[in-house]
Amino acid sequence: MASSVNHVCTICQDDRVSNEAVTWCSECEVFFCEYCGKPHGRSRLSKNHRTMSVRDYQKLPSLMQKISSQCKDHKKKFELYCSFHACPCCVQCITDKHQKCQNMKPLSDILKQVKLSASIEIFEKDLNDVKENLDNAIKYLKSRISTSNIQKTKAVEEIRSMRKSIDDYINALERHILDDLESKHSKLKSNMSALVQQMEQRASQLNEMQSQFTKMTQYASELQIYIGLREIESMSSRAANFVEDLQHGDHFDKKNLEVDISS
Template identity: 75%
Template sequence: MASSVKHFCTICNDDGISNTADTWCMECEHFFCGNCEKTHSKSRLSKNHKTFSAEDYQKLPTFKKEISSQCRDHKKKFELYCSFHACPCCVQCLTDKHKICQDMKPLSDIVQQVKSSASVQLFEKDLKDVKENLDTAIKYLKTRISTSTINTQKTKSVGEIRYMRKSINDYF
């Protein structure tokens, strides 16, 4: 269940103003109030960014909220991919940690290859199959539970009838 945490506009909050956020930008990783969101959506650099409501952001699983497009060490956007270490890198990482790495590629190229890869489509199909199998298993287990409950009640009732019959026989 999503909690009712109120987020504040990142831009306004930086200026010491506490405006409630209306939207979240996935690329900027910022919350925006109505006024700041208008400016953000009109800016040449950010007009194509994907945004969604703060309520929808709140409903996201925690692991998705923790995904960042910025380097934790340098607070810069990931732009490169190191094939040797199999990790995204910012420009600063290149000079700090990946000086000897030879196979650096633009991250956008790697992401595009992954998205268009046949393995992604196969993975999606496999996930759908697993979901169907789990749904079938859940239905089966629910019927087993209800059948088990019915059998327990039946056994209990038969025992009560036998006890009553024995009591009647003993009385006569």
Template identity: 70%
Template sequence: MASSGRDCCTLCYDDDGSSREAVTWCTECEVLLCTGCEKHHTKSKASKDHKTMSTKDYHNLPKFMLEISSQCRDHKKKFELYCSFHACPCCVQCITDKHKKCQDLKPLSDILKQVKSSASVQLFEKDLKNVKENLEEIIKYLNSRMNTNNSQKNKGCRTNSIYEEVDR
């Protein structure tokens, strides 16, 4: 990223050091793309089905989402498999380094497809909806209590001022 506060195209910068302004972020390649590179990216057979988002939307993502990567930090290779024993994604190099004896390795793409349609995700969504509704009720109740307290406080102030006038 350039010091001017704008995003530079990752591909152009890595290729020839140029700092063309990025307009999109590819969620799969994890690169920022300028208009020209985005055009080639959407036409390329290898990346035409990739999901992209505007750089503005990318920067509005929560911090924890920005820290998620589809590449192995140790080997800088794309995660391709999932180790059920260790409950973690693996790149090809991880398998030879850390998972030689692991028996239950599955394609990561299969695992990700199952996650979205699993019952636990649907239950989680339902739980989140219930929590949201409960919080909305709590906020209504607290606002009501604050209004009641404020009106009683104002009544008390008016009552006190009447007594002060009588005492004079």
């Protein structure tokens, strides 16, 4: 996107004067006001430099405006081109980074080739072809997105219809299974509750017997202890037999409630 910034003359700015620039020298990379541009255009060293108006400079893409003819690392003008790394180089770059690069060419020769209209036309055609292919691909994919949206809507309707049929069947099946589960659970719970009640009665008797045993050993005579032990032993034996009968039966077998649903 073109820049709309009002550029200031670089020469005047060095003197802390803010005169609006009217031209840009792409070789010096300097903005000139109307006054400073005249000696630059008359100088033997710079009169052949390529300049453009600031208005045209602002039309350049921001990427192009940031491109410099000087090396960022060494602050020297690019003079050579490394074909291996495909980059412009200054003299100092050769020593630092391109000592082993064999195919170094004058940058001016490369730039002359770039300016050939044939090269530009070929690149423009290639760029247009790529853009056209990309546009066609985007158009195709958008049409596929639209088609898939329609297909999704239709599929959702079918799924919901199928879901309603399944829900009706599942609800009826659920009621049947829940009724059967409630019946079996009630029977199992009733049997276990009755057994727990019997066992709690036995446990209560044993608690009372333990309390009597403690008091007996503290306060009873030897005869009372002797007879009491017989009584306690008899009650304890009956309780042990009761537990043993339960263990030998199926009262302690795990009776699980499970639902086995066919796939």
